[in-house]
Amino acid sequence: MTRHAIAGIPRVDRQLIAALLALFLGLAALPFFGSALIVDKLTLLTVYVTLAVMWNLLAGFAGLVSVGHQAFIGLGGYFALRLVESGVSPFPALLVGGALVLLAAWPLSWLVLRLRAAEFAVAMWVLAEAIRSMVMFDPLIQGETGRSLVALNAIDPDLRRNTLYLMGLATAGAAMALSYALLRGRLGAEARAIRDDAEAAASLGVSTMRVKRIIFLISALGCAIAGTIWLGSAITYQPRTAFGINWSVFMLFMVLVGGLGSYLGPLLGALLLFALQEIFGDFGAWYLAGVGVVAILFALYAPRGIMGLIADRTGREPLSMQARLTRQGEA
């Protein structure tokens, strides 16, 4: 059996990684000098980055286009709420609540990953709605009314804000680091093979179900933890918002506009969505129309997103996940 090595990282990419790490460390120090408003806003940005990276991992690399990943965002929040109600301290509850989503995602993966592309997308949306309905039956949630994470209100506001921000930043950083490690290795190559042609991949010995399941579960976990951090920031849990289709629309927008299947695209897409919200958020429905117009413009004139524009201009895609495998000894 021929063994692979992973090709070395080009110098430009190494510099880019160093810059991203420096940015990460700089952002980690933000609570020491940033205003409460900025910390609050950047917490939302970290949630967006995590969601975009997770959705890109799923759709961009494994070809699993989901419009129902809000199921895990809402379910993570629900589990966190339940844990807090049963006496668990709020911050650990946010992380554990997110992790508990795997208990639901694992059996669901056996069902939905057997479906074809369009069926998978619809099934995920239907499942999200079904799970939302079940959550609403819980007397604790009281249907549409929802519930607040009152235990968080007992914590000093600065400590609460900074902790949530750092949790969000760590989650976004972990999501990016994990997806980089996975996609540069054998799993990434297998996922791209499945995305291009699942039957051909299987005929070469790739266990398509195993690869898809790993990526599905990682994306579910990432979305769930992002959801619990968002809940910690919003405090109030309402099923219609937590399980809202808006989450999928945002994820789709960030990934498509940033560059589907590129590594840095979701990060750029998240930054663009965040900027649009900051600039046009006060215009209500007009803001959403503006987001739609931006998406349409990209679909028409830059279908490969911002990363596609960068690749066309520079001749290479920064931190590309393509052509990474090489023979052992050639790395």
Added chain:
Amino acid sequence: MTRLSVEGAVCRHGLLTAVRGVSFALEAGEVLCVIGANGAGKTTLMRALAGAHPLAAGRIVLDGEDVTGLGTHARLRRGIAMSPEGRRLFPDMTVRENLMIAAENGRAGDWTLDRVLAAFDQLEPLLDRPAEKLSGGQRQAAAIGRALLANPDVLLLDEVSLGLSPAAVEGVYRALGEIKETRAMTMIVVEQDLTCALNFADRILCVTEGAVALEGRPDDFTRAEISNAYFGIHEKESADA
């Protein structure tokens, strides 16, 4: 020693029965060419052998083990690999990556990247080229090389010459001929080009409307008999003509 036997295989596409009770057995190192007109069920039969299409009835036995219920990647582990119709390389990936995915997931054996590059020497300068930028002949070479890297005992090659130039067909069959001479691998080749099939095969299996119309050594039949079976022309129709 019987390497592969197919017993009463039936495959359906919804209400349509594409393969009707096909049976045959192959010895180790034997080469079978499956011929037949478009829509005869050849590709469905190949996909069923590879585990990509379920059997509605019948069974497939590899080296004495019933592999009917196994999926595609599990059959590859047992030793059945396929180069599918249309090559189906991963277009976004380089030739090297296409080959290495097969090597990484395949079985251990004599077929290494170096040996594949020696057998298909046109691939060496193309290793870092995206698969979507290859010519038809180069794609076919890469697809066959990819299947070989899985080190199969049974190699399934679907529509080898389809869409290739005569020079490319000659090149591919030259490489396959060298593999055949070693008698280390059983091959099932779907081929629409009768001349190629008859020259390359130890045995031929002609499929018409999903059923076996003719089976045997190429020398056992006249060209007219093979052509009649190929096009589904019965003896009486042939005599009337």
